[in-house]
Structures are given as structure tokens and as C-alpha cells.
Amino acid sequence: MSLLSLRGLTKAYPGVVANSDVSFDIAPGEVHALLGENGAGKSTLVKTIFGLVRPDAGEMTLSGRPYTPARPGDARAAGVAMVFQHFSLFEAMSVAENIALGMEAAQAGRDLPARIRSVSAEYGLPLDPDRLVGDLSVGERQRVEIVRCLLQEPRLLIMDEPTSVLTPQEVEVLFATLRKLSAEGVAILYISHKLEEIRSLCDRATILRGGRVVGSCVPAQETAKSLAEAMIGSALARPVAKSHAVGGIVLELAGLALPSPDPFGTSLRDVSLSLHKGEILGIGGVAGNGQEELQAALSGERRVAPGMIRLRGQEIGALGPNRRRALGLCTAPEERLGHAAAPEMTLTENALLTGLTRERLANGGFVKWRATASFAEAIVRRFDVRTPGVDHAARALSGGNLQKFVVGREVLQKPDVLVVNQPTWGVDAAAAAAIRAALVTLAAGGAAVIVISQDLDELMEISDRLAVLAGGRLSAPRPAASLGIDEIGLMMGGSTVKDAGETHAPA
């Protein structure tokens, strides 16, 4: 007897099918994993269950009755609760207020603080109802969301990547809570791509790839390797010709530390690295483990102690972005609109944004607009950016075309070191292939490239060496060719590199 049953759910967006004929069942008290890479269709599916997305086809039943939530309120009323990856909390308000705001007025009575205390004590989630959410740690904030759900006595609790923001200790506490809930008969739909977690927590797993269900299994009976292969697909691309002549060290990070100003951000801790001429270093890891911070520290948007970053032996940690560009270090941030490019400005103006120094686009402070336009046109031509012209706003380009422009802008400047963050995120396959080819060509020409990405396929395809960011720390880079996917999966889950090396021989 299943609690929730999905039959043939399909949802298409323009240009992409997010879910295609997805069917599976969840039993009461079951902890059910939904496993898949970024873009596999996990979040569309849970949004459908929670009433945020309406499916194009297919049906759901809850306890045998048809279930068609039109909005989250319907889902809540039916006993379905969800803890989002990005919390909807109000920092300047107390825990009790935050919880009350997520409930109907009638439910949130005067005894709410007492109920919060009793529920949080019962499930081992200590919370003080009077504290401000802004003063809480990320883990404590998640507890607020969970308690908000528990107070509504759900039958199904959806958890979207709940551990990506937690410390190992907090993960243990969370798991204890989830096991207790499951013992009480609450079903849990657990979304993650952390294999070890799923193996230790979940009763069953449904694996999604490319919007389809590609398998289901009992995780405890599987190995991390077999789960990873199911998630990534057996057709994991092997590294293409890694014939670059790797030269001397060009960039060195020594004990790079950068505290995060944002409570949701990750502080970089003791990141050390030597980057050689002609190599592509892939940096993998789950989003939010310090990728943005590393990019900002390398680009010069955030300054660190001079000696923490050395370019060809020169200390550049305290230099600003343009000084670093002049010395040969270029970067391309993840967020295309608003960070890598100014949305309302033309492509020509956006070419000037980073091209000023190395392309010598100004003379005595006066912009050489004609030279700038031809630089922009060169990017458009070389990287096949589809645009009616370089005098159109960056916002008008599609994601893939703008990304080609952003990466192309840096590649054409012939940097000695190029750092790109998520170069193919949300980009169509053809554009992604073009971007990867450009990076490989750049490295073949003698430049050193750092690719920060969450796409394992991509990293395996183009990297010479691979390292993983987890919790703001960088693992020691290892030759990509010697790494098995299960090892990478374990590294991403936060296991130390040593462990990974011991548990598996090179594939």
C-alpha cells in the first residue's frame, strides 16, 4: 500500500523536457531517495509534488485518492510538507514568528512557542523560539524549516538537498530526526547526490537522469560505485587527448583563507594549489562549498594577504582585478547576468568590461570604441555567438550565447591563467561542447586553466588533474585519468582524498 504514487509525470519547458514519464511509489514510513545529477529533473519533480509546478501529463495519488495540488497550500493541507534548499526565512524575525508565518493564522495560536519547544525536544532539534533567525547558524535555520513542517504533522516530508549546508555533526542530528519520523510512519522523499548519505539513510532510491527514471534500487545493497554509475550513466566520457606539454608552475595558492561575509556562504580554509603551464585543473564539488568565494579570491574582487596567491612567483593576493588581468590572470564568474556581464549594456560595452587592460582598449583614458567593437565582433565570430549585432544588450542573448561570449572574451585575451566557474551551466549541448573545446585549445597553447564545475562528465572530459572543494577546503589534486567516478563521488561527499585512494584502485 503506497502513500504517494506517481504515474507517467511529464513536464516540458521550452527547449527542455524536465520530466519524462516519471513513475514510482513511496510507502508510509519509507525514506525514499531521489538521486540524480544537477539538471536530472529532481527539482521539477518535487515542485510538482508540492504544487509549485503543474505537470503536462501524468497523475498522482495520495493514499489512493487523486492528488492534484494547485498551490503549496493544497499540498500542505493534504499532509505534504517540504524543506527547501534555499530557506524562505525572515532573518530579522524570531524563530516563533518565522514558524507562525508559514502556518495558517488559526493554527498559530498563543501556545505556539510551547509547541515549538515540545516538538523540537521530541525530535532532537533544539530551538529557542525567541531567538532571531539572523543569529542562527545555517544548520539551526534548517531546523526552523523542519520544525515548521513538523508542526503541521505531515504524512510526507520532502527534503531538497538538506545536507549540502550542514556540518557532519549536524548531518548526524538530522538523520536521527528523519529516522525517528520514519519510525512514526512519516514518509520522507530525500533528494541528494551524496551517495554515502543515501546508502546509510534511505530504504529505497529512484534514480533520475535526463528527466527519466533510469533505475531503482535498495541503496544499502549497492556500492557507491554502482550508484554513481547509475546516476552519471555508464557512458562516462573518458578524458580526451591529454597531450598538453605540462610546463612549470605558473599559479600558486598557499594557505588561501577567506572568511565569508554572507551567513549562507562558505569560508575558504587553507586552500593550497600549484598550477602548471598547459594544464587544465578541474575543481569539482557540490554548489555552495566555496566555489564563488574561490572565484572572487582569484579574480581580485576580494583581496587576501599578498603571499596567499602567487602568479609566476609574484605576490598578487592584494591586487585588484585589473592589475591581475594585466599580469595575465583572467576569470569568468558563474553568474552571467549582473556579474560576468552587465545585462542592459551592449556586447561592445561588455567586451570593454574585462578587455580594457589586456586589449589596450583605452588611450589616455579615452575608450577606443572602434577597437572595442572589433574585439566584441571577434568574440562573436570566433565563438559563434548568435546575435544580430554587437550593439545589442547582453540581456537579449540566450544563456548559451552569452556564456560563449563571456568565456570567449577571456580566452581571446590570451591569458596565462584562466579561471572559469561553471562554464557550461544551463547551456545547450552544442554551446557547451564549443566552450570546452575553447578551454582545451587555450591550455594546449600553453595557458593554465582552472575549471570550477559541478558537472562531473565535463570535468572528467577535459581535466588533466582533478580536485574537489568541500566545506571551503580543497582536496589535493589527482590525475584525472587515474580517478574512478566512485572516488570522485566520495570526495564530493566530503570524504578525504586518502580514504578515496585506499578504497579504490584506478579504473
Place this chain on the structure above:
Amino acid sequence: MDLSTLDPIALIVSLIIAATPLVLAATGELVTEKSGVLNLGVEGMMVFGAITGFAAAVESGSPWLGFLASATGGAVLALIFGVMTQYLLSNQVATGLALTMFGLGLAALIGQPYAGVKPPPFPRLDLPLLGDIPVLGRLLFSFDAMVYLSILLVAAVWWFLARTRGGMVLRAVGENHDAAHSLGMKVVPIRLAAIAFGGACAGLGGAYLSLVRVPQWTEGMTAGAGWIALAIVVFASWKPWRVLLGAYLFGGVTILQLNTQALSLNPALPAGAGLIVVGLVWLGLALRAGRPAGLALAALGLGAAALAFGLAAPRFQIGSAWLSMAPYLVTILVLVVMSRDRARAALNAPASLGRVFHAAG
């Protein structure tokens, strides 16, 4: 210098009367800002309330109808701002400026026939018995109804924001409008209501100026009071009771300035005393936060020097224009001191303040 003419109770009474327009306007703006909307048009709504209230009171002979009209006038003007910023998504800073210019112009236009007219008197509440208590009677029970209403308004706003679900929803909308929207709250209607409330309060504040404090109509009579009200909200860290404190502080500065002038006092005396008070508060804040207190010490030193000079040369005089700068300079000083403690101010400032909200789809 003849200090014998100084009646401390009369001073406090006039301080409270001078502060009441600021209490009203700043409390209204506080509610608007708590909903996440920055309405810089307080000055315009105040001056518009001043004339609509004045005109209605003169025409009807009833100050109460005047106050009612001023609140309506302020709210209507505020709603123009509301429609522009909430539906037409216009920039809140620029629209607030437009509101001020429009309000000043329209008020001057309407006010043409009312220059030099005397408004109907707004009587003080002569509370029998209570008003006859020596000292306390005059200090607590000798005001007009609006003074008590303004204090009640502060209490009501505090209660609403801190103790009711409606207030909680309002704060949530101002704190994070996207999260509020995703939890099903109606962001735009809530904000419109807060904007209208802010306008009504500013209107009342303006009418208190033209009907009680002055009482007559002159063009541009608010003279920056609306802007000072905005600064008071910052000073108060968006807390209602601190608005009362801030407004009375500014009332005090105004009264001190007027009396310094009237009594031919050396202005270094009150200035020095004020600087010492500010310096002490600042020092306290800095010590508590464990920050260097160099500027606080500098303020203390400057204050002591001014006080010493004031005592040494009690007859020293400067032009009245110099004294008239005092409230504005104090406003700047207050803004600097309050903004210094950024992290704390930021926590209480509505996080979505001034940001445009447009629900996609």
C-alpha cells in the same frame, strides 16, 4: 543673560509641542518602511496635510475636521506614490522626490487664499482636578488632544508591529518580499496600506504645525521637518518608542535654539552641553561594541571646550541664522552616529527596503 525668566516646565511643554509633528510623521514613515517601502515624500505629504487640514478647519470651523482632512489628504498623496512604485515599478527614491515637489507646489497653490488667516483654536484638554496638580498637572495634563493621540499612535504602532499577526505579516513583507510572496502573502496590497497609513500620519503632522504649533499657514512652512522625520526613523532603528525619543530630542534642539536666541545666551553653552551628551552616548555605544572611541572622545573634548567658552564669555552672541542651522546639523550628526554601528542597524532595517517587487508570471 537672565535665566530667571526660564521656566523649566514651560520649556518641556513647548518641547513636546514642537516634537509632536515629528512624532506623527516619523511614526507613519516607520510603518511604511517596515513594509519595505522607502517613501522620501514625507515633506510633501506633511506640507499638503498642513494646508488641507488648515483649509478644512477654517472652512468648517472645526479643527477636528481639519485633522481628518489632513490625514485624508496625506493618504491620497501617498497613494499616488503607492501606485507609481507598486504597480508602475518606478524608482522609490526619485518618486519620493517627485512627491515632495508636487506636494510643496500643490500646497502653495491651495494655500494662496489662506495666508494670514487665523485658524479656529484647538483647545487644550482642560482636565479637571488632574490639571490642577502642581507641576505634574502642567507637565502631564495640560496638552491638546493631538499630543496624547500622537503618543497613543506610537503605542498602537508598537503593539501592532510587535503583538499582532497583521504586524508580523507587515514586517515579513518588508524583510523578504520574495519569501513572503512564496508563503502566500499579498505583498502589494499590504504595502499600499502601509504607504497610505504613512501618508495619513504625515498629513496629521503637517496639520499639527499649521493648526496648533504655529498656528497659521505659510508657504513651505514644514521647512525640512519631513526630512528630519525620515532621519528620526533611522535614528530610532525602526523602533516605535525610539521614534518618540528621537522626536523629543529634536523638539529639544529646536526649543533650545529658540530660547538661546530669546535669552541672548552664548550658543556655545547649549551646543557644548549637547555635544557632551552625544559624546557620552556614543562612548557608551562604542565601549559596548568594543570599538575604538576616538570620535566619541573628540566630541566630548569639543563639547567641553565649547562649554568652557560659553561659561567664560556668557555674553558672546552670533547671528540667529547660525542658530537656525542647529536642527539640520544635529540631524546629520545623528545619521552619522547611527550609521556607524552598521551591523546592528542593518539587522533592524527592513531588508527589502527600497527594493522593487515584481512577482513573475
Place this chain on the structure above:
Amino acid sequence: MLRLEARREPSRAMLLLTPVLAVALTVLFGGALFAALGKDPVAAMRVIFVDPLFDPYSRSELMVKGAPLALIAIGLSLGFRAGIWNIGAEGQFIMGAVAASAVALAFYDVQGLWLLPLMLVAGTAAGAGWAMIPAVLKTRFGANEILVSLMLVYVAEQFLIAMVSGPLRDPQGFNFPLSRSFHDSAVLPVLMEYTRVHVGVLVTLLVVIAAQVLMSRHIFGFRIRLSGEAPRAARFAGVDRAHVTWACMGLSGAAAGLAGMFEVAGPAQQLAPSLPVGYGFTAIIVAFLGRLSPPGIVLAAAIMALTYIGGETAQFALGIPAAANETFRGMLLFFLLGLDILVRYRLVPKRREART
């Protein structure tokens, strides 16, 4: 019902059309306002908007009144583009006028061609210095530049009164708060006979051209625009926000101070409490009406100057109060800001929700 749909790119046509539309709507609603006041709206509009164009003296006055508006608005437009709100230009204008007057009166009756340049430097520096107060308080303490710059307007007004009733008062002036009339060396040369068109108009034109070059050709103009449009991208491009704040505030203050110097050494030739007539505030509207672009600002300044001149005529010819003009200006800014939505959004008929 209509709903808003975001455009992919800002509409250039709307960018040019909306100011025209805003002026038209203001005229329409202004006419209604006059009718409500019992005045003939057509006659009023003719007196305000048309008649000054056909009178040679009024045409010259258009330049006299338009120049300070354009000058101040050019300065303000830099900051507005970067998201820095200097709304205290009126105060910077006053400080520029006072400083220039102080120089003129300090060298009273001293002849020399150096005096005007010295006044110009003093006025510009005073305006810039006055604007740097909110700039530094902003970058150093985080104090809101809008409130501080505005408070400094009131302080400057009092300072002007203190000056003309104290150190700068005419010793033979029967204690009236007025300065002496400037002597010839401290008065700007007039360009056209029988008018008040002075050299400052020419300088304003040069400043407009310089601003146009700065904004469109110089890397600094690009950085100002970038830090207003995409602050994060600006930091990525190596732009320092504090430097942009100082530069924008300083330059806009300098322009306002220069306008103050021109006003006192040109049409006024004497420092008086009546010198500031709100150019600093009207210039905010001019900046927006001109779409923050130098050529647009010149055109907008001419239109606003027209309402100043026509408004004065309407005052004694038709008995239309000066306050009506102020109301117009506020209304114009409202319409401008409200219509702005058409640049970035398109109005489309509301679809019926597709049911699935």
C-alpha cells in the same frame, strides 16, 4: 485587463518618446488644473509655453535661466547614473555663490582680469567641497547621502543669510541683508547687447560637451554607468565604489557651485537671500527629463526655463500663482517616472489562464 511583460531589451523608441509623452500629459493635466482655478487653460498654456518663444528678450532669458539648470543637471546626472543621489545641489549652488561673492567683495574695486577666474575657482571649489561632506560621510560611515545632502541645503540657506547679514553685508546698505553690488571686474561679460546672456552660458555649453565626451568616450564615464547598472559586474571590472561616489558627488557639487558663481556674477551681480530660486531642485527634474544624457538635458533645461519665464508672465498677466509652476514640475516628474515602465515592459492584454 492589461499586464506587464518584460522586454528583452529596453525600447529605444520609448526612451525618446516617454519624455515627450510626459510633457504632453503635464500640459493636459495642468490645463485641467487651470480650469479648476477658474483660468482659461488655453490662454495660460499659450502664455507659459508659446509666447516666450516669440519675444526676443524672453528668448535670451531662456539661455540665462536654462544655463544654470543644464549645468547643475549635468552634474547630477553623473551620480544618478551611478545610483548616487545628490539631492542637495541647491545647497552647493548657494555655497558656490557665497564663495564667489566673498572673493568678489574681498577684492572690491580692485581691477583685474584675474578676479573672475579666481571667483570661478572659489565657487567651484566651494560647491565641490560642500558635496564632498555627504560623499565622505557615506563612504566612511554609511550615512545616507540623500538625507545628509538635503540637510546641508537648509544649512547653506542659513549660511547665506548669516553671510549677507554679517561679513558680506553692504556697509552702506542701511542694515538690509544684501551685499554691495559687484564692481565691473567681478561681473561676467555680457555676450549679447540689451540682454543678460553672459559668458557663463558659453561655459555651460563647454561643460555639456565635456560631459558628453566624458560619458560616451572616457573610461570613467563607462565605469559610472557600469556601477549604476550592475554593481557586481562593476566590482568584477575593478571599479571602486568609494571612488565613484567621491567623483560623482564632487563633480556634481562643482557644477552646482559653478552655476552659483555664474548666477551671482551674471544676472544678480550682488549676493542676496533671494538668490536661490530652486534651480538645484528643478535640475533633478531636468536630469530625468533629459534622460540623464547631456544633449537631452540641454533640451530639458530649455523647456524648464520656459516654464520659469512663462510662469512669471502668467503670474502678472493672468494672476496665475507661482505655486502652479511648482505643481507642474512635480507632476512632470511623476509622469516621467510613471511612464518609464514602458521602456522596460510592454503592456499586453491579459491572457486567460490556460487550464490543464
